[in-house]
Amino acid sequence: MADPPVTLKDVAALARVHPATASRALNPETRLLVREDTAQRVLEAAAELGYRPNTVARSLRTRRSHSVGVLIPDLNNPLFPPIVRGIEDRLGEAGYTPLIVNTDNDADRERRHIETMLARQVDGLIAATARLDVDPLAEAAAAGTPIVLVNRSFEDGSVSAVTVDDRQGISLAVSHVAGLGHRRIGHVAGPQNVSTGHRRYLGFLEAMDALGLDVELEYVSFSAAFTETEGATACAAVLAHRPRVTAIVAANDRLAMGCYDALAAEGLSCPEDVSIVGFNDMPFIDRLRPPLTSVRVPQREIGTTAAELLLAQLTDASEPPRELLLEPSLVVRASTAPPATPP
Amino acid sequence: MADPPVTLKDVAALARVHPATASRALNPETRLLVREDTAQRVLEAAAELGYRPNTVARSLRTRRSHSVGVLIPDLNNPLFPPIVRGIEDRLGEAGYTPLIVNTDNDADRERRHIETMLARQVDGLIAATARLDVDPLAEAAAAGTPIVLVNRSFEDGSVSAVTVDDRQGISLAVSHVAGLGHRRIGHVAGPQNVSTGHRRYLGFLEAMDALGLDVELEYVSFSAAFTETEGATACAAVLAHRPRVTAIVAANDRLAMGCYDALAAEGLSCPEDVSIVGFNDMPFIDRLRPPLTSVRVPQREIGTTAAELLLAQLTDASEPPRELLLEPSLVVRASTAPPATPP
């Protein structure tokens, strides 16, 4: 059942060498220090015994765990799994293991998780959490832990970050509906204490301005969370204003779904009465009625890029922090159409 | 920047005790062995220095990593994140950390991941992977690693498992449409080399039989994967047969979505011409047109239960393997209705 695990010493004994030699032979980095044939003997002995190096012991000795903490708000949000996959795949290539946790964007949870991760001697952190107020991460960063932020950044640029160009994304959305002929364009904004919510709101103002369109304050409504019900509430507020908007850019897909609900409640239809654009291009969003036009973000690439940045820092501690901006794109579907002209 | 980390020895020195005493004072389990006031002194010293126990060193000494490997086919499949959350939350309460990996149901990937996890000295494994053929897990089980299977089980019952009662789930679906008056009921089955696909197919045959309904072989079509396109293909095959089915039970929601496509391609509508039932009750499936009737699986509970079973084994090695069957339920929405009676 549970045989005593095979250790380096066992391998060394079978190969009739000193454990130190076995260690050198087994480690690709140091194999050249060992004579070819003895190295071979060690390898064979290891294979025969089914030797599996004890990563824990190695970490204790080398002070590198080859593990990375990954902080995610909530894996149930379909936005994150692809990012996590990207991180996992890239880290895996480099021999690193991710420790994935959900923080629910809760400062306490986040702090506890960071604490246990540091106790587990993670070599670095990748954080996709989005609080702008309280921030346990900043402490870890200050303590010298290599960190890469995802979808957000620190004001002072002291920490590496990979973000999507939210402003450009919103600009794509606004330009699209403007190009269809819409002039009264509303915005169902996300919560402003979340970085994406805030940036997309700013992006909306900018984009409208750049196109020479006026932003009616009544055409902008803020939601308290990225949920359908919040989206519906905010959208209803926008729809109440006259003359009514003919297009709404939502700060994300779930808010956009809420917009669908609000339209339905008003007896309006999309895109005939109001065009809707979402953000994120969630899985299955193309199966809504109507299929949602949405800004696509390169989620997997976000993950691989973040891992890449972190690996660079882990490999070379002198690597300076870098901020990368990834490009979104627009996926046009059936929720947007030219505005109806009064008969 | 990177101060030398605070060790137990530092704490002991400040508290003017031996490191072993400090260790005892810091560990809740052994604190009672230390006099109240000295324990207090140690705690204060630890707090003052910001001591953080080195989990790696502890693991090496105690031979317990307090970590658990979690093998998931693919986090992008919305079925799994809730399960993972359940696992994470329950394990976390007990002081365990999950190591989550995606296997893509690929035997090689799975084997590699298991290998690195064992090298990292995980105390046990939770596996939600579903291959019925090749199986790297069995080896680990044989080697004495505590394992809990999710959504599948070994034939011999030698390993703990928590599964959903697929047969009952399908039975709920079949009974529902039968209760609406349907008699010609089809099944878009999943791949038969995946446990859920196979069990749901058997469940369909059983349920039909139990209701005294005949299974026309032409009303059953097997898909090669749980995807929309496969579902559409399989569904088209079923629809081709005359007299046409009036209801279809799909082996999961994505296949059901494919059924929607196939119906649309035939100019048929749901539920007027054909009722459709899915399985899993995926997020946002209620927002399809029509909202899909589906068998709901208690995903989070699957996770917590699996964690519970594993913790029991970790706490007491003599704990025998147990197989738990969780109950699904039916969520009725608008994709099912009584069959149309010919005018």
Add this chain to the structure above:
DNA sequence: CTGTTAGCGCATTCAT
């Protein structure tokens, strides 16, 4: 109740 001693498995000096 506390100090002493020892060693978990490994990688890295330093000798030879």
Add this chain to the structure above:
DNA sequence: ATGAATGCGCTAACAG
């Protein structure tokens, strides 16, 4: 090219 010695940080067994 290999062996010997040492210690990463911690906890368990044994004294006292």
